[in-house]
Amino acid sequence: MPFSDEEIAEFKTEAEELLDGAEKCLMAVQRGEDFKGHYDAIFRVFHSLKGAAGMMEMPIVQSHMHQVETIFTEQKPKSVLDACYVSFFLRATDACRALLDNEAVEFEYTVSECATTLEKPSASVVSIRPNASPLKNSGRVLVVDDEPYIVEILREMLSDAGFEVCGICLPEEALGLIESYKPEVVLSDIAMPKISGHGLLRVIRETHPDLPVVFLSGHVDKDALLEGIEHGVYSVMEKPFDRTQVIETCLNAAKKYRLAKLVQRSINLLVYQFSDLDDFLVKEGKLDVRNSIRHELTSLLEQMREMRRAENPAGKKAS
Known part of the structure; x- marks a missing residue:
């Protein structure tokens, strides 16, 4: 199913908005909010991007999101998402943005063991940019x-x-x-x-x-x-x-x-x-x-x- 440049640009815009949503949820978890309360929203982003990238004939993006989704679903039984995993999934969303822009990315699909308690975010943590008002x-x-x-x-x-x-x-x-x-x-x-x-x-x-x-x-x-x-x-x-x-x-x-x-x-x-x-x-x-x-x-x-x-x-x- 061939897509025009305009349709690909529209897909990338929609993908950016989805990634913004996932990052917002991940940063909420980083601040100490309930992981289970945000799990479904984050999963939908990863799963939708994996499928849509396949439809748009972007196999590299599809493969990346497939591996990220697999690692994310392994965290579902946890009541708390470890800080190292929060950091990993935030890096994964950044990598997805780069791949959408056809940039070369080196990404490690393993996560080092870390403490199960979340660290409080430092004051330098940047909030997700809010959407423009109507x-x-x-x-x-x-x-x-x-x-x-x-x-x-x-x-x-x-x-x-x-x-x-x-x-x-x-x-x-x-x-x-x-x-x-x-x-x-x-x-x-x-x-x-x-x-x-x-x-x-x-x-x-x-x-x-x-x-x-x-x-x-x-x-x-x-x-x-x-x-x-x-x-x-x-x-x-x-x-x-x-x-x-x-x-x-x-x-x-x-x-x-x-x-x-x-x-x-x-x-x-x-x-x-x-x-x-x-x-x-x-x-x-x-x-x-x-x-x-x-x-x-x-x-x-x-x-x-x-x-x-x-x-x-x-x-x-x-x-």
Whole structure:
């Protein structure tokens, strides 16, 4: 079952969130909380990652998590998890992150004997970073225009409408901000130095196929419009801007992007659920059921790819 770069990136994001959860539980045990109360949550992470890595055709990650899961299940009868084992499983989660990033890892799958009493964590122990709070605005917008006054006009319009806005005048900075700021909509001028709006759109489509990009222009000619459509531009707004159009366009684009992400997360959840079921179906000899589910998942993934190719004709030609 081949997976696209976007689907692999989504899997890695989900895997990071699962590992965060496991680390949070392990550090709670390290602080002296009941091990049995956290056992199931940690086991689900290790087991889900093992199965999902197999589905995503990542045998090295799958093998690592299989060995970690095996050692973890051996600890189930214990009422207290020894400090050396807590440290071991924390190192194992770090190793999994490195393997997901295709880094070489040397990891020892044995644990030295240690005292059964937990040591109190030192003050230097770093807490797990909390998840970002839910959005309380209309969406995150990145504005890219080499004219500072245009950036300020749009920033004011959108901020007043409840959007979180980041504006820049150097288009070459946009790609880095897309990774760190994670906008839900990009508003970009077409004619800019160094990188044009079309050039920026093409690069965005390579790594963020669902991210809506709206072109800004004082005058849109036919060729520029057709090129934008070919690479999946969401919309075009002409200067001077109509406030209502700007706000409605950004609201609709942000909703579309969130829906696309929700669909992708739902598919990822289905993959995780199947990964939990996969071993059981094989052991029970129900290969027909297993193959049927795999076929449905493959079909679902292909439908999503077709939708993306339909929105980005240039990407379809390239493929």
